[in-house]
Amino acid sequence: MTLLDKDGVHVTADGEVATVTLTNAAKRNAQTPAMWRALAEAGRVLPGAIRVVVLRGEGTSFSAGLDRRAFEPEGIEGELSFLELARGSDEDLDAAIAEFQQAFTWWRRPDLVSIAAVQGHAIGAGFQLALACDLRVCADDARFAMRETSLGLVPDLAGTHPLVGLVGPARALEICATGRSVHADEAERIGLANLVVTPDQLDGAVADLTAALLAAPRNAVVETKALLAGATARSYDEQRAAERAAQTRRLRDLAGLGD
Template sequence: MALFENLLYALDGTSGILTITLNRPTKLNALNAATIEDIRHAMQEALDDAQVRGIILTGSGEKAFVAGADIAELAGLNEITGRRAAERGQEAFCLIEESPKPVIAAVNGFALGGGCELAMACHMRVASENARFGQPEVNLGLIPGYGGTQRLTQLIDKGKALELMLTGDQIKADEALRLGLVNHVVPAAELLPFCQQLLGRILTKAPLAVGLVIDCVNAAFDQERHGFQAEANAFSRCCGSEDFREGTTAFLEKRPAVFKGN
């Protein structure tokens, strides 16, 4: 396993749940280039490790999931380096979004700017009651650069997404839940146990089917793919799988299915 400078990587070998914790507490876990690279490498390692079945992504401490980007580093960007920074962030976050292994963001505290973008790249979001969300980049003369303009508009109403990005306003967890930005809001002490329980329920299902559901949902927002065709192809693939035969047989025999992911 690789060592990471700015995150903690902890795999529960029994459940197969990997917890990735952004770990820059003195900076409220703000994203700099090194942290983006750590996220990218950690996700690639997780995708390559057969022991990892699902992932929880969270931040260290009680104040912040990720409070935003590292402003001191951002201030040094120009047009050329800015484009590359955005592209690297997008690449890292797309690894999360396109992961066939389910990824849940456990949002503890502030999820602003790049932190909100990171949470939105995950397949689901669970927020603690003290969580705050926002895309305040316009206050810096910037726009979201790690996919925020695209994912926020997919997750909530277009007009509200524009309002949040154009004003830079923050919203509380209950408002994020009302808008559909998060799936659940729970007390801070229950955040990780709730995410572990939710992910554990998903991990009882057929791994191939879970991954293909994620892929088909992503296809709905990909202009280069035909979502219905992707669904038909995935359905066909499932029908030829051992998991399909096991799932249907177990149902008819009135017993729990034992899925192997193939």
């Protein structure tokens, strides 16, 4: 069932699985503000039954980053150029960036698990979109790079928090400040990629992971995801208390004593 098809974003649902596909393959799925609005809308149109969301890109690249026309004086047709945005007030610029970030923030919702299927380029905004997901399955030709710093910018699409969480602040700084490429084998070694396979195995690997995630009861996965997501912000004793509270809910639910 098709839920959305606009501005380079195609969303379908099949039972408990939704697939979000970037469809601008001719431009290596370069991102635009219109695509970001469509990605944000994708999160809003998902049926409540969805448990797993798969994010993929058509063609040979996941996403080669931002459409560079956004930095040109004339900008992208129908959009303010970033140069024009920069001339606005601090409040207006903050609001514009906050709107852009909405495309990247819903993927870690507690009620679902998101998987980025990454092949080819995942550059800049493409890297941050892959980081927005809970899990990343990569083809062995995947190449990540955070090029914002080399353009005089910073990564601002909600990617810095998950990157530091995955690889630590020192390695995250080195990756971002140099803008170098992180190839698939290194990505797996440092924790950016959960699994690396050949390009022809990518769809099958994602399908296998999706099936494994769906095999466990939904509420158990939701509770476990919440426990892990909050673990670094809690002390050891606070985490133990959170585990006890979660397990109490699960046991009562299994015994038919839940709310």
